[in-house]
Amino acid sequence: MSLSDTLAGKRVIICCGSGGVGKTTVSASIALEHALAGKRTVVCTIDPAKRLANSLGLDRLDNEPRPVPASAFAEAGLDAKGGELHALMLDTKRTFDALVERYAPSAEIRDTVLANRMYQNISSALAGTPEYMAMEKLYELTQSGDYDVLVLDTPPTSFALDFLEAPTRINHFVASDVLDKFLRPYFRLGHFGYKMVQKGMGRTFQVLEKLTGLEVLREIADFFDAFDALFDGFRERADRVAELIRSPDSVFMLVTGPRPDTLAEGVFFYEKLVELAMPFGGFVVNMVHEPFDRGKRFAKTIDKLRGNVKSTKSDGAVGVQLLRALAQTYRDHEALAEREALYLEDLRGRVGQKNLPIYRVPFLDDDVHDLSGLKQVADQLFRGD
Numbered sequence: 293m294s295l296s297d298t299l300a301g302k303r304v305i306i307c308c309g310s311g312g313v314g315k316t317t318v319s320a321s322i323a324l325e326h327a328l329a330g331k332r333t334v335v336c337t338i339d340p341a342k343r344l345a346n347s348l349g350l351d352r353l354d355n356e357p358r359p360v361p362a363s364a365f366a367e368a369g370l371d372a373k374g375g376e377l378h379a380l381m382l383d384t385k386r387t388f389d390a391l392v393e394r395y396a397p398s399a400e401i402r403d404t405v406l407a408n409r410m411y412q413n414i415s416s417a418l419a420g421t422p423e424y425m426a427m428e429k430l431y432e433l434t435q436s437g438d439y440d441v442l443v444l445d446t447p448p449t450s451f452a453l454d455f456l457e458a459p460t461r462i463n464h465f466v467a468s469d470v471l472d473k474f475l476r477p478y479f480r481l482g483h484f485g486y487k488m489v490q491k492g493m494g495r496t497f498q499v500l501e502k503l504t505g506l507e508v509l510r511e512i513a514d515f516f517d518a519f520d521a522l523f524d525g526f527r528e529r530a531d532r533v534a535e536l537i538r539s540p541d542s543v544f545m546l547v548t549g550p551r552p553d554t555l556a557e558g559v560f561f562y563e564k565l566v567e568l569a570m571p572f573g574g575f576v577v578n579m580v581h582e583p584f585d586r587g588k589r590f591a592k593t594i595d596k597l598r599g600n601v602k603s604t605k606s607d608g609a610v611g612v613q614l615l616r617a618l619a620q621t622y623r624d625h626e627a628l629a630e631r632e633a634l635y636l637e638d639l640r641g642r643v644g645q646k647n648l649p650i651y652r653v654p655f656l657d658d659d660v661h662d663l664s665g666l667k668q669v670a671d672q673l674f675r676g677d
């Protein structure tokens with residue numbers, strides 16, 4: 293099945309996979325393909341490589357979608373035919389802040405939470421928060437009604453698929469191990485509880501206060517007080533996010549690399565997606581080394597080089613040495629390409645589904661840092677053999 297068929301009618305395309313395999317590149321390429329087909333498209337990226345960010349017009353860190361300028365399309369010789377490509381770079385903290393603003397029952401509670409130092413640390417540092425916020429942003433963008441197709445690039449946290457369990461995720465957040473074990477029993481009762489604990493724990497508390505500073509303890513107490521008020525709103529929202537990503541409008545694409553370790557991680561992710569009943573679209577195996585000699589390019593190149601060595605008056609021995617080194621590089625490359633082909637065969641066997649789509653993108657000569665590069669990847673994905 294072609295990738296166009298797999299993605300037909302999908303509004304939300306989520307690209308996940310382990311670190312460095314090309315999730316951002318593939319996400320942006322899929323978004324570009326849709327924009328070139330006349331759709332209003334947005335790609336929500338996570339920390340794109342600097343040069344790609346620049347070419348997408350994301351040179352400033354920005355949590356809101358920005359249109360990729362017409363000049364960038366013109367420069368790449370592309371015509372969007374009325375389609376639009378917007379891009380944003382997810383800012384976990386700002387997305388979390390927006391969520392607090394939305395669900396705080398009063399301005400006072402909102403300000404208490406936002407100004408709280410404990411919240412400030414948790415909102416950017418707690419494990420799983422970036423994944424959860426990526427989903428949250430996705431939901432916000434679908435609700436805006438501004439886009440036909442949304443592509444989500446997910447954070448490079450291999451094996452952390454917590455975001456798929458968004459409703460429980462937010463529970464985990466409030467009841468995370470650290471909070472639960474050390475702090476929550478003491479401070480969940482807010483100021484009143486805090487006073488009681490202060491009294492009850494007597495000397496221990498005094499020492500604790502000395503060590504951490506009274507302010508810190510008070511902030512923790514305040515945090516739980518205020519945060520409890522947001523909890524129901526968060527959970528309800530998380531349920532809606534979970535509903536969206538499980539709906540037939542959504543599809544997960546698993547990006548992976550052609551090596552045994554990344555493929556093994558890919559299979560792990562795949563099994564997790566199946567277990568969680570997520571809509572699965574297929575694997576994208578990126579940066580595959582294709583056999584170089586498909587068009588007998590190597591033989592031609594060597595012939596040419598032999599001719600060059602003969603015609604130059606330089607030391608022939610050096611020329612021969614170079615030719616040998618080149619031949620060795622060629623053999624190494626062909627062996628690598630052969631091994632990768634075997635790994636890909638093995639992937640089919642391991643996922644146990646014969647007709648599971650596997651899309652390949654070759655390792656391109658240059659890294660992908662502009663619209664032309666993204667178009668090249670899109671051509672391979674959507675029209676490659």
Ligand SMILES: Nc1ncnc2c1ncn2[C@@H]1O[C@H](COP(=O)(O)OP(=O)(O)OP(=O)(O)O)[C@@H](O)[C@H]1O
Pocket residue numbers: 310311312313314315316317318338339340341447448578579580653654655656657658659660661669
């Ligand atoms: N098919 C390809 N051929 C050549 N270079 C590629 C290809 N795909 C991606 N790259 C390059 O590989 C690097 C990593 O790609 P990318 O940033 O998309 O990976 P990622 O999975 O998003 O990484 P991270 O997990 O760090 O977010 C980039 O420099 C990109 O330009």
Ligand SMILES: [Mg+2]
Pocket residue numbers: 315316317338339340445448
């Ligand atoms: Mg990335």
